[in-house]
Amino acid sequence: MSVKIALAGNPNSGKTTLFNALTGSSQHVGNWPGVTVEKKEGKIKGQADVRLVDLPGIYSLSPYTLEEVVARDYLTKERPDAIINIVDGSNIERNLYLTTQVMELGIPVIVALNMMDVVRKNGDIIDVKKLSAALGCEVVEISALRGTGVAEIAKKAAALASSGKQTPPQHTFNEVVEAALHTLADLLPADIKPEQKRWYAVKLFERDKKVLQSVSLTAKMEEIIGCTEETLEDDAESIITNERYEYISGLVRGCVRKKRKGLSVSDKIDRVVTNRFLALPIFAVVMFLVYYVSVTTVGGWATDWANDGLFGDGFHLFGVWIPGIPVLLGNVLEKLGTAEWLNSLILDGIVGGVGAVLGFVPQMLVLFIFLAFLEACGYMARIAFIMDRIFRKFGLSGKSFIPILIGTGCGVPGVMASRTIENDRDRKMTIITTTFIPCGAKLPIIALIAGALFDGAWWVSPSAYFVGIAAIIVSGIMLKKTKLFAGDPAPFVMELPAYHLPTAGNVLRSMWERGWSFIKKAGTIILLSTIVLWFLQGFGFEDGAFGMVEDLNNSVLANVGSVIAFLFAPLGWGDWKAAVAAVTGLIAKENVVGTFGILFGFAEVAEDGAEVWGTLAASYSALAAYSFLVFNLLCAPCFAAIGAIKREMNSAKWTWFAIGYQCIFAYVISLCIYQIGSVFAGGAFGIGTVVAIVLAAVLIYLIFRPNPYKETLSRRTQVRSVQA
Amino acid sequence: MKTLKEVRCGQTVKVARLHGEGAVKRRIMDMGITRGCEIYVRKVAPLGDPVEVTVRGYELSLRKADAEMIEIC
Known part of the structure; x- marks a missing residue:
C-alpha cells in the first residue's frame, strides 16, 4: 500500500536540503494547480511506496499568503498520511510556531529537528525527550546538510504514516481561551472528524476567512468569541497568536539551554556586509562580479561558443576542429540528398531558431549558479534589505535589481532570475519590465541607428539605457495603481537568515532545475x-x-x-x-x-x-x-x-x-x-x-494620479488617529 | 505613544501592543512580534529604511511604515 507524506517547515529551515537528501534523484518538479508556486514530489529513498510532497516554505497556516493557502489546502483537503515538520534547531522558537499549528490538523506528525550540528557547535543543548513529550510527537535530531539522521527520519515517518497512529496536540492555551475552544468544538457540525475538531475550533475562533467558507459561524459561536475577546481585551486572531508564542516561550525555557556568548560568525559577517557605509560598495562589487562573470567573461564565452561554435561553423577543442551542429547536419542532409526546402527547414528553421535559443543556456547556467549561491548563502535576503527603499517606490522588490542587471546582458536569464522574488505581484511586475532594459542583442540596433542617422553621436547609446530605465520606473508606477496589482499591501517583514556555506550539490541541483525548465x-x-x-x-x-x-x-x-x-x-x-x-x-x-x-x-x-x-x-x-x-x-x-x-x-x-x-x-x-x-x-x-x-x-x-487602491493609507491614518 | 519606528539602533524594547489589522498585522505577529516580547534594534539599512531587528533569537527586517504599527513601552 502506498502512503503519502508531506514535508512542512519554515523558509530557510533546510527544507529543500532535507527533501533532496530524502528523495535523491527521484524528483518531479511542477507547479501547484492554478498558481505559480513550485511543487516538488519524490519517492523516499529506501522506503518502498512512500511518496513525499514538499510543501511551500511557510511561517504560519494563516489564510493570507499564497504559499500558506496552498499548503493549508493540501493538508486539509488531500490529507496526507503523515507530516514531517522540519524545525531549525538553531532558530527553534519561531520554527515551533508553525509546529503548534501543524499539530492541530489531526494528521500524524513527526518533527525533524534540523541543524543539530550548528546547535552543538554553538554549545547549546536541546532536551529532545522533553520536547517530544511536550509536543506529543516524536522528535528526531538531524542535520540535513551533513546527512545525519536522514535515514532514521525516513524510516520513522514511513512507519508512522502506515501505522495510522494519531499524534494529538498537547499544547494548551490559557483557561479562558481553552474554555471557549471546547465550547466551539462541541458546537461544530457533526460531520467533522474528532481528530480535526481542534483545528476547526481554533480556526473558527480566529474567524479564519477560508474556513468560514465551509463551516458557518453561528450566533452562539460569535457570542462566545466576542465574550473571550472582551475578557482578554484583544481580537481573537491576536489572542491565539499571542497564546501560541506564550506557550512556546515556556516550552523553550524548559527544553533549551543556550550558551550565552558574543557575536556568532554570521553576526560578524553581517556587521560588515550590511554596514551603513560598506553595504552599498560591497553590493556594487558583488553585482559587478555576478555581471562580469555571467555576462561579460565566462557567460559571454559560453554563449559565443554555443552560438558560433556548437550552433555555428564549429569550434576548436584542444586544437582539434569540431564542426558545429548545422555543418554536421548539413553534410548528412547533403549525403541523403533531401529536398532543398527540407534542408532549409531543418538548418535555418529548426536548428537556427532553437540554436539561437539554446545558445543562451550555458550562460544561463553560469548565472543560475550565482543565483543559487546568493540565495542559499543568505545574501539574497540582504540585497532586498539594501535595495528595498528604492525599488518599492516603483512597485518592484529590492530583489528586482538582479533581473534588471542581468537583463542588460540578456533578457532571457534576466526574466528567469525573477524567480528569486517571493512576492507574486513584485515578481510579475519585474517580469513585465525586465526586458525594457537594452540587452546585448539590441546593441547592434542602437549602433545601426546611431551610425546611420546621428553620425555616431555619443548620446544615442546612453539615451537607450535611459529610455529603458525610465520605462521600468514609469511602468512600475503606472501598473502599481491599476486593479491588477492592487489588493492587500504586501508587508515587507522578511527574515534575514544566518549566513552559511551551501553545498555544491544543492547549488548545482537548483541551477539544473531552472535551466531545464527553460x-x-x-x-x-x-x-x-x-x-x-x-x-x-x-x-x-x-x-x-x-x-x-x-x-x-x-x-x-x-x-x-x-x-x-x-x-x-x-x-x-x-x-x-x-x-x-x-x-x-x-x-x-x-x-x-x-x-x-x-x-x-x-x-x-x-x-x-x-x-x-x-x-x-x-x-x-x-x-x-x-x-x-x-x-x-x-x-x-x-x-x-x-x-x-x-x-x-x-x-x-x-x-x-x-x-x-x-x-x-x-x-x-x-x-x-x-x-x-x-x-x-x-x-x-x-x-x-x-x-x-x-x-x-x-x-x-x-x-x-493618486492610487485608488491604496489600503496602506487608511491603515496608516488609523495609526495616526490613535496617536492624536 | 512610542512606536518601534522611533527606537534608535542598539536599544532593546518591549512590545506593548500592535496596531493595524488584517494580513499585515497577522504577518508581523506570525514572525514572532507579539505583546510582551523583546525587540533589539540592530541597524538601519544604508538608505535609511528598512530596519533590522533581533526578535526571538533571529534577524528580521521590516519597513519603518510597518514598525510604526508596533507600540512599545
Missing part, C-alpha cells in the same frame, strides 16, 4: 514560433508560383509587412521594410540589422550594419529612426525571452498581458516622440500631434 520551453513554444517565422520569411509567390523564394522581398513576410506597415506610419516609419525588420527581431533582436541589410540589397552586413547606413539615412528622418529605435527597445522581446516570460508567469493570460503591455507601451512612447518631436523640428501641427499630446497627457495622469 530548455523544455525552447523545445515547444519557441520551436513552433521560429518555424512559423521561418516559413513566412522563406516562402511566397515568385514568378507566379508559390514556393521558396530567392528574394526576401517576395516572401509572405514582406507581404504581411506591407499590410501592417500603415500601423507604423504614425511613428514615422510606415515603410514595409522597417515593419518587416521589427518582426524578424522576434527571433533575435540583432536580426533587425541583418534584415535591413537584405532588404536594402546587401547579402551580408557587419554587426552594426555599416553598409546600409547611407541608404537608411536617405530613407528615414533622424526622428523617425529614433522612434524606430525606441519601439524596438521596448516592444515584445525575442521568442526566447517570451518563452522565459511564459515559463515564469506560468499563465497564458499573464504572458499575453506582458507582451501586449510592452507593445502598446512601446507604440505610445514612439508615437509621442515622433509626433511631438516633429512639431519641435518645425513640422506641421496635425491630427497626429493632437493624438500624441492626448496620449502623453493620459500617461502623465496615470503616473501622477
